[in-house]
Amino acid sequence: MMLPIAKPGTSKENKTGSWRSFRPETDKSKCIKCGMCELFCPEPCITGVEQSKKPEEKTFPKTDYDYCKGCGVCANVCPVKCIKMVPEEK
Amino acid sequence: MVKKTVEGSFAVAEAVKNCEPDVAACYPITPSTHVAEELASFYANGEIKEYIATESELSSMSACIGASAAGSRTVTVTSSQGMALMHEAVFNAAGNRLPIVMIVGNRSLSAPLNIWNDWQDSITERDSGWIQIYCENGQEATDAVPQAYKIAEAVSLPVMVCFDGFYITHAVEPIDVPTLEEVRKFLPLFKPAVKLDPKNPISMGEYAFPSHYQLFREDLHKDMLAAVGKVKEIHDDYAKMFGRSCGNGLLEEYRSQDADIVLVSIGSVCGNAKEAIDQLREKGEKVGLVKLRLVRPFPYAAVAKALAGKKVIGVFEKAYSLGAVPPVYGEVLAAVADAKAKPVISSFTGGLGGKDVTVGNMLELFGKLKQGKKLVEWV
Ligand code: SF4
Ligand code: SF4
Numbered sequence: 001m002m003l004p005i006a007k008p009g010t011s012k013e014n015k016t017g018s019w020r021s022f023r024p025e026t027d028k029s030k031c032i033k034c035g036m037c038e039l040f041c042p043e044p045c046i047t048g049v050e051q052s053k054k055p056e057e058k059t060f061p062k063t064d065y066d067y068c069k070g071c072g073v074c075a076n077v078c079p080v081k082c083i084k085m086v087p088e089e090k
Numbered sequence: 091m092v093k094k095t096v097e098g099s100f101a102v103a104e105a106v107k108n109c110e111p112d113v114a115a116c117y118p119i120t121p122s123t124h125v126a127e128e129l130a131s132f133y134a135n136g137e138i139k140e141y142i143a144t145e146s147e148l149s150s151m152s153a154c155i156g157a158s159a160a161g162s163r164t165v166t167v168t169s170s171q172g173m174a175l176m177h178e179a180v181f182n183a184a185g186n187r188l189p190i191v192m193i194v195g196n197r198s199l200s201a202p203l204n205i206w207n208d209w210q211d212s213i214t215e216r217d218s219g220w221i222q223i224y225c226e227n228g229q230e231a232t233d234a235v236p237q238a239y240k241i242a243e244a245v246s247l248p249v250m251v252c253f254d255g256f257y258i259t260h261a262v263e264p265i266d267v268p269t270l271e272e273v274r275k276f277l278p279l280f281k282p283a284v285k286l287d288p289k290n291p292i293s294m295g296e297y298a299f300p301s302h303y304q305l306f307r308e309d310l311h312k313d314m315l316a317a318v319g320k321v322k323e324i325h326d327d328y329a330k331m332f333g334r335s336c337g338n339g340l341l342e343e344y345r346s347q348d349a350d351i352v353l354v355s356i357g358s359v360c361g362n363a364k365e366a367i368d369q370l371r372e373k374g375e376k377v378g379l380v381k382l383r384l385v386r387p388f389p390y391a392a393v394a395k396a397l398a399g400k401k402v403i404g405v406f407e408k409a410y411s412l413g414a415v416p417p418v419y420g421e422v423l424a425a426v427a428d429a430k431a432k433p434v435i436s437s438f439t440g441g442l443g444g445k446d447v448t449v450g451n452m453l454e455l456f457g458k459l460k461q462g463k464k465l466v467e468w469v
Contacts, residue, residue: 001246002309003187004296005284014299 016043020070022085026061030082033058037074037083043067046074093266098228098258099124101265102193102251105235107132108273112162115142115153119172120205121255122195126167147172151179158188159294161285163239166190169255170197173211184219184310186295189242189249189280191235192220196357197255198443206444207255208408209356213417219310221249221317222386224356228263230336233328236273240324243280245317256444257358268332276331314387321384337381340389343396345371346378351459352397354380354422355406359447366452377456382418393425402434404459408441415466434462440469
């Protein structure tokens, strides 16, 4: 008998990256480390910028493709349009 | 073993009470209202632990799902539009493998609005993963209740006990209702394999990705097919203990073994079919009846065996699949598809929305079948 049950904390095992048909790619040469993408990502799978940090401590945003579902929200909110949605090809 | 002269609904409700459900959740609807009403008075008298007077049938089924998931033995009662309103939760109950028992007083579906009997309400839910048992009279419906709980809890699938609205729900008959002590000997305590428990938290009704969803459905389908054996086994145990049976637990063969012409049907209308058969037998006509008790899972092998070698078969059903062959007829066709000698199989849809089906109507059906031509018609 298969039961549709789950133990607590198992959502990290559901790797939503398999849903993606477009992959966000960030052009670091244009990125201003504003952290908007990190703030808006619904997964949330963008880390590194951390708006609370001082400008000199900020790093470039890093996308975790295991969970990025390719929704494109980050590309849409980026003020300098440095995130491109590239088709996933298998 | 004491026979009481009692209304079908009240006998069924008493059988439910004697199965000691932890939670009853009901919204009354004609013609099964008396069952819900009686369960409510048992609760008022302290004989049922919990009765939730819900605000709709969708809530009744949802309450049963929650209570069953928490490890309670549950019951709900409905008919017609009430069952239609439950629809999405009906599928959920089965998908979550919850052994809920639902008492169904069979009634037509709107429109036009009609409160009378046919089987369209539960037949429409035939693909939901619920076991469906149909009963000919108050005694069969009463006996089906403890069996329903035992089956449900043995195979982790919900069970509907279906009996014809008014014809059985409201008919006063002499019925032997199994007592609390008797039921306790037959029905073990409910011990769920998994349940909601704050000490060991789990989520039920989980999401399944495309990679897994179908596996769950296939597993459910296989377990449904396999449940045929359990239904029969539990029926046989009950028959041994209480001395009452319904055919072989899957279907009943009435004077059909040596018959050339056999009618297949379900429920209370089988009483009139049996009377017509007795009359025709007196004239030397070899006619008989196969009364289906289990409709989901459909007992294909048992039906094929009961109909083996028959020349003419007619299926009479108070149900339809608009724009397609009627549902029970379709199942019978599938059951005999591999038979060596091809019988002539006719379909009769009738008795819808309480349209009277008399002994005379049954005699007419046998008259039509005798001509040996295939007919698919509404009568
Ligand atoms: S595409 Fe969507 S999910 Fe992926 S990183 Fe951007 S905002 Fe997050
Ligand atoms: S929104 Fe654009 S500019 Fe701002 S951190 Fe993200 S990628 Fe860089």
